[in-house]
Amino acid sequence: MTETTQAATTPSALDPGDHGVVDRLTRVQLAVAVLGVVALALIGARFSVTTIMLVENILIIGLFGVATNLLLGYGGLVSFGQAAFFGLGSYVVALNWAHLGQSFWLAFVVAPVVGAVIAVPVGALALRTRRLYFALITLAFSQLFATIAHKWYSVTKGDNGIFGAMLPETLAEPRTGFMFVLAVVVIALFMLWKVTASPFGMSLRATRENRERAAALGIDVYRHQLIAFVISGFFCALAGALLVVHDQAAYPQLLDWTTSGTPVFAAVIGGMYSFLGPVVGAAIYQLGHDLTVRYTDAWQFVLGFVLLAVVLFAPDGVATLLRTGRWRAWLRTRRGER
């Protein structure tokens, strides 16, 4: 029994604790951000198409991750169903191309709005449940959407999905496509950052730390969580619409709960208590994937061990590890031991 009690008292970083999240950009951070965007733009202008496509993918998963992390890291809500909105975003753009024939740009703008609108009833129902049940009901919604896309053959082409030249010429060209994705992701991340730093974001974090206390302070917990769910749905769908720029396709797998796992992994690997953690995680995830599949087809095997290692030994994620410099202390103790 002693071991169990010990485990209970060991501070777990995934437990809500005193995780301060930096809210105001310092000059250094702003400079780093600007440099980062410039560097990414240079990649878009100079590097090979393969590299561009990889970075583009990371940006999209990164946005997907940050949008999911609004619930996960900031709201303390474990959703295993954000793929429902991600896939929805892709499907809005693809279905428009296949059936309605309106312009891509219109569909692209409408997609996140559809995500937000659908997130209202889904969130209103799902948020009636708590914790594990919330994770599982969101998973059920994700599966429900995937089943509809899978079975409604006359509209969605079922398992085959919708493939085709659905992009306007400018975006079909990899370099301009990349610049477009980069611009949208940067703007979206800035908006999400504003949300997290707003009084609403503060209250949302308060509901994560202590639901009862937040409620006692007059915060309408359900309402805050629902708004966060709708915002997350909006940006998940935006990421999904961006994926069409990358893939020119929409298929049921995008709505599946295993796809819902991807942004959660990105957030946990990168660090869910840091705003850009999920982007770092997305980079690690995607680079790791592309490197692994080059040498072996046991990608899930590798991902499984990495996830286990992160969850068991570095539960704060890599970004937090780097930010707090805890790794230096860790290295020092290692050297000291030898």
Added chain:
Amino acid sequence: MTNAVVQLLSGLTTAATLFTVASGLTLVFGAMRVINFAHGSYYMYGAFLAATVVGGGGGKLWFALLVGPVAVGLLGAASEVLIMRRIYAREHLTQLLATFALFLILADAALWVWGGAFRSVPRPPLLSGTVPIGAASFPAYNLFVIAVAVVVGVLLWFLLQRTTAGWSIRAAAEDRETLAATGVNVQRLFTLVFVLGSVLAAVAGVVVAPLVTVAPGMDIGILVSAFIVAVIGGLGSVPGAAIGAVVLGLFQAGGVLWVPQWVSAFPYLAMILVLVVRPWGLLGTAER
């Protein structure tokens, strides 16, 4: 009328497998408050082991019914000691991700051991016939599957309600500190419960093997179904799992007749509906 009975029995066959798998999931949750994403993997391993043991001739399914659960029980014990034990006291997210990681590892490991081929397992000769029901007939093996689930249900009821170990398991769900103070080795109890859960999944996997195509991906399909059954019934409640399994099994059998295209959407709708009305499932207890 006869047709309705056959349809009912076919629904109960589905329900039987669902119950056997979900009972293990819900038992583990009841005692340790952990939801195990790798639970479906134990089921798949059971089915793969059955395919390996039975090979060509159908007679050795009885042997597989021994080998499968024992081997998977050992795998379950290893999972508990190496991973689960470290995460009981952690956040739900940690638990979900750790067991999801285990699911990924086991999926690729199975692919490595058994390959991606589709296998079929013949029924044992004794049960390969049919049983006449009115004008129609029903496969004897399906009745066997239902019988196994009934036996599992009765044994679980007996274990939980009539034995000291069962008393400890139920007590662990309430208050594991106090239970430990009474001198029960909670650590060992948890290992045993986890092994029992994985064995139940393996039993279901072996028993179902002659009815399905044994192939990679079985783990994920059954996992989601078992979640739904356990959640509808209320996580931690074995009788709840039985209700959830029967509801799902019967509606699927009926749905195939009326709305075949949409029958696969039904389980998700059922789960969403139940959770909206009762956010902790039919027989579950509200999360503290």
